[in-house]
Amino acid sequence: MTPHPRGDGDARRRRTGIMGGTFDPVHHGHLVAASEAASRFDLDEVVFVPTGTQPFKEASRVAPAEHRYLMTVVATASNPDFTVSRVDIDRAGTTYTIDTLTDLTQQRPDEDLFFITGADALGQILSWKEAHRLFDLAHFIGVTRPGHVLDVGDLPGDRVSLLEVPAMAISSTACRERVASGQPVWYLVPDGVVQYISKHGLYQPDPQGGAS
Numbered sequence: 001m002t003p004h005p006r007g008d009g010d011a012r013r014r015r016t017g018i019m020g021g022t023f024d025p026v027h028h029g030h031l032v033a034a035s036e037a038a039s040r041f042d043l044d045e046v047v048f049v050p051t052g053t054q055p056f057k058e059a060s061r062v063a064p065a066e067h068r069y070l071m072t073v074v075a076t077a078s079n080p081d082f083t084v085s086r087v088d089i090d091r092a093g094t095t096y097t098i099d100t101l102t103d104l105t106q107q108r109p110d111e112d113l114f115f116i117t118g119a120d121a122l123g124q125i126l127s128w129k130e131a132h133r134l135f136d137l138a139h140f141i142g143v144t145r146p147g148h149v150l151d152v153g154d155l156p157g158d159r160v161s162l163l164e165v166p167a168m169a170i171s172s173t174a175c176r177e178r179v180a181s182g183q184p185v186w187y188l189v190p191d192g193v194v195q196y197i198s199k200h201g202l203y204q205p206d207p208q209g210g211a212s
């Protein structure tokens with residue numbers, strides 16, 4: 001796909017990136033991926049969408065949605081083109097991207113949606129709920145991530161684009177583990193997120209062992 005198709009003389013439709021994630025916590029890998037996708041695909045806005053309960057993480061300990069949402073608001077506050085949606089955390093039940101995209105399409109009927117995913121998530125899409133319908137609702141942008149192979153695989157080539165972004169070897173798991181063991185997360189996550197984690201005592205080791 002041409003990253004930036006425009007009809008000759010046609011009114012340009014608004015182009016909106018959707019960055020879905022657990023964001024536990026949001027880190028600079030997420031922010032760089034969103035920024036690069038916005039630049040390369042001429043997106044007018046990137047909407048960060050923290051998940052409610054992610055289906056593959058139901059057995060995992062995840063910080064409360066309100067904390068993850070607020071950290072994402074703090075992390076994106078300085079960028080006028082980044083916004084945060086509550087659509088997934090306010091919907092009851094497990095978060096499925098088919099519902100995210102259905103809701104956002106209803107909220108934004110005149111916009112073209114571009115769902116941004118890292119290479120790891122892109123490789124799992126065919127196992128997502130109603131995977132075949134996802135590509136009717138959004139174009140997918142798969143971005144490189146250290147340690148993961150970025151490949152279109154069996155996904156529809158005309159609805160998926162691959163994008164190399166500056167390598168950020170950061171994961172939320174590593175950030176949580178660092179906080180739990182007393183190591184700094186300065187410069188891995190935005191300053192305000194460091195302070196939010198500290199203020200609310202997130203990711204402290206629990207008495208049974210392991211990070212909370």
Ligand SMILES: Nc1ncnc2c1ncn2[C@@H]1O[C@H](COP(=O)(O)OP(=O)(O)OP(=O)(O)O)[C@@H](O)[C@H]1O
Nearest residue numbers: 021022023029033117118121145168170171172173
């Ligand atoms: N460092 C990174 N570079 C590129 N993409 C990333 C990076 N980290 C996360 N992503 C992508 O951002 C989206 C949300 O990721 P998520 O919130 O699960 O972060 P994570 O670091 O993978 O978390 P965890 O370690 O808890 O699984 C996913 O599409 C994921 O592939």
Ligand SMILES: O=C(O)c1ccc[n+]([C@@H]2O[C@H](COP(=O)([O-])O)[C@@H](O)[C@H]2O)c1
Nearest residue numbers: 020021022051054096097098121128129
């Ligand atoms: O719809 C699904 O079945 C599905 C299964 C797993 C993950 N997702 C979505 O993938 C995005 C990245 O998830 P995560 O947990 O890796 O941050 C996020 O928007 C999730 O809602 C979606």
